[in-house]
Amino acid sequence: MAINPVPDHVPPEMVRDFSLFTSPGMPPTPNGDPHAAVACAHDGPPIFYSPYNTQDGRGTWVITRAADQRKVLQDAETFSSHRSIFSSILGETWPTIPLELDPPAHGAFRSLLSPLLSPKRVTALEPAVRERAIALIDRITASATSCDVMKDFAFPFTVSIFLRFLGLPDQGLDTFVGWAKDLLHGDDVERPVAARKIVAFIDELATNRRKDPVDDLMTFIVQAQIEGRRLTDGEIRGIGVLVFVAGLDTVAAAIGFDLAYLARNLKDQELLRSEPDRILLATEELLRAYPPIQLIRVATKDIDFEGAPIRKGDYVSCATMIANRDPEEFESPNTVDLAREHNRHAAFGYGPHRCLGSHLARREIVIGLEEWLARIPTFRIKEGTAPITCGGHVFGIENLILDWS
Amino acid sequence: MRIIVHNAKCQGHARCWAQAPDIFKLDDDGYILPGDIQVAEGEQLLASQGARSCPERALEVDRTSAARFEPAAMQPRTGEA
Ligand code: HEM
Numbered sequence: 263m264a265i266n267p268v269p270d271h272v273p274p275e276m277v278r279d280f281s282l283f284t285s286p287g288m289p290p291t292p293n294g295d296p297h298a299a300v301a302c303a304h305d306g307p308p309i310f311y312s313p314y315n316t317q318d319g320r321g322t323w324v325i326t327r328a329a330d331q332r333k334v335l336q337d338a339e340t341f342s343s344h345r346s347i348f349s350s351i352l353g354e355t356w357p358t359i360p361l362e363l364d365p366p367a368h369g370a371f372r373s374l375l376s377p378l379l380s381p382k383r384v385t386a387l388e389p390a391v392r393e394r395a396i397a398l399i400d401r402i403t404a405s406a407t408s409c410d411v412m413k414d415f416a417f418p419f420t421v422s423i424f425l426r427f428l429g430l431p432d433q434g435l436d437t438f439v440g441w442a443k444d445l446l447h448g449d450d451v452e453r454p455v456a457a458r459k460i461v462a463f464i465d466e467l468a469t470n471r472r473k474d475p476v477d478d479l480m481t482f483i484v485q486a487q488i489e490g491r492r493l494t495d496g497e498i499r500g501i502g503v504l505v506f507v508a509g510l511d512t513v514a515a516a517i518g519f520d521l522a523y524l525a526r527n528l529k530d531q532e533l534l535r536s537e538p539d540r541i542l543l544a545t546e547e548l549l550r551a552y553p554p555i556q557l558i559r560v561a562t563k564d565i566d567f568e569g570a571p572i573r574k575g576d577y578v579s580c581a582t583m584i585a586n587r588d589p590e591e592f593e594s595p596n597t598v599d600l601a602r603e604h605n606r607h608a609a610f611g612y613g614p615h616r617c618l619g620s621h622l623a624r625r626e627i628v629i630g631l632e633e634w635l636a637r638i639p640t641f642r643i644k645e646g647t648a649p650i651t652c653g654g655h656v657f658g659i660e661n662l663i664l665d666w667s
Numbered sequence: 668m669r670i671i672v673h674n675a676k677c678q679g680h681a682r683c684w685a686q687a688p689d690i691f692k693l694d695d696d697g698y699i700l701p702g703d704i705q706v707a708e709g710e711q712l713l714a715s716q717g718a719r720s721c722p723e724r725a726l727e728v729d730r731t732s733a734a735r736f737e738p739a740a741m742q743p744r745t746g747e748a
């Protein structure tokens with residue numbers, strides 16, 4: 263994989279040997295803690311340049327402080343989201359929508375989707391989410407005192423909620439999870455293959471729903487209008503692909519990291535089991551400690567930002583896992599304190615692209631933890647096994663074998 | 668006490684509403700409704716917690732009236748006691 267040379271305008275003293283892809287703890291690691299590993303970014307200057315910090319080996323500025331990330335993410339005029347992260351895997355340059363559009367174009371699409379994921383709508387989805395969690399956990403406990411949380415609970419739970427939201431049948435579940443894994447954590451051969459399959463699938467779904475409308479998200483999109491016109495095929499594809507990718511891996515990873523934490527910290531596990539009212543607040547702290555995403559922006563003009571000579575076209579990284587360990591924003595940031603208050607963490611981003619799925623994601627995590635703790639007695643990581651974690655554009659946990667025998 | 672709402676900064680996190688749904692009202696998309704919020708006597712703590720929970724810093728607590736009032740009203744009593 264090619265590494266771009268450090269551009270001339272970057273002062274050599276601002277370059278740091280740090281990468282979300284290659285630093286210690288970032289490649290797949292048994293018993294890894296990639297979030298703790300990146301907290302070391304705060305030992306140095308608040309902004310620095312990493313020569314290798316994207317999937318395709320580009321350099322980025324790294325914004326470490328939460329307050330500075332807020333400034334970058336709230337200023338879409340200077341820091342654009344046009345970057346074709348998905349389509350570049352295919353050697354193409356179309357945006358996923360609304361993620362890779364800037365205001366004002368972004369607003370029309372966002373308004374189209376936001377009622378579908380609003381706090382009210384999510385409240386209405388809650389019974390179905392809970393029912394799904396209970397059914398999966400009951401199936402696990404009926405036959406075993408141990409399971410792989412990722413394979414048996416986190417993925418089937420989050421993906422099936424999500425498929426229901428998209429209006430797709432559960433049969434496709436394993437296939438979709440496979441695509442998502444290859445896309446987010448696969449090698450240079452697997453990633454384009456997965457990306458092509460997802461695009462073909464979304465295109466076909468759109469064609470079908472145009473012909474035979476049903477009551478689901480894709481039908482809504484193909485029938486929707488913005489500014490008095492129907493959406494183009496490219497726009498429909500951009501939305502479909504984003505919604506597909508955004509909800510597949512993130513919530514599952516969050517549940518995995520959360521249960522791994524509780525399996526290793528039995529006092530906290532017992533506290534949440536005996537006082538489930540604490541789960542709501544605890545979920546926020548776990549989102550702070552274990553957020554999955556790095557956000558990338560592209561500078562639209564030359565700007566000297568907090569001492570960094572950022573030039574037009576430079577990539578700027580706002581890694582939520584780094585902001586969430588900022589000692590200027592959070593007291594004892596490397597301590598997980600499940601009762602932490604005023605927890606304005608960055609897990610869902612800041613600014614106009616704030617995660618549209620945040621209300622759904624929060625409910626899924628809270629309900630997942632509530633039902634898990636209510637139905638499974640004291641659990642630990644199974645002896646002789648080690649969860650494998652990885653860093654990258656989206657942090658993940660591949661396996662989590664828990665035991666409660 | 669009053670909460671000054673900077674609507675342009677609101678991005679629909681709904682954290683204020685999660686703290687105090689009766690004080691912070693949202694529109695159908697989950698963004699805060701326009702207009703500053705007058706906070707009732709007994710709800711000041713809850714309201715300021717809600718304001719402090721906003722990740723975008725879109726909610727500003729304005730205590731000016733309360734800050735001028737309360738100590739002045741308190742002083743004579745403590746003084747006489
Ligand atoms: C714990 C789970 C999740 C996390 C941590 C998360 C995080 C994020 C973050 C940080 C962004 C902002 C990206 C940027 O500014 O470049 C984002 C955007 C987005 N997320 Fe999520 N997400 C999660 C789950 C979901 C789910 C379940 C859905 C869908 C149902 C979803 C849908 C979206 C959409 C549509 C956007 C684009 C919003 C826009 O560009 O205006 N997310 N997410």
Ligand code: SF4
Pocket residue numbers: 676677678679680681682683684691697698699720721722723724725726
């Ligand atoms: S917490 Fe802030 S951003 Fe979120 S709805 Fe309330 S005011 Fe808006």
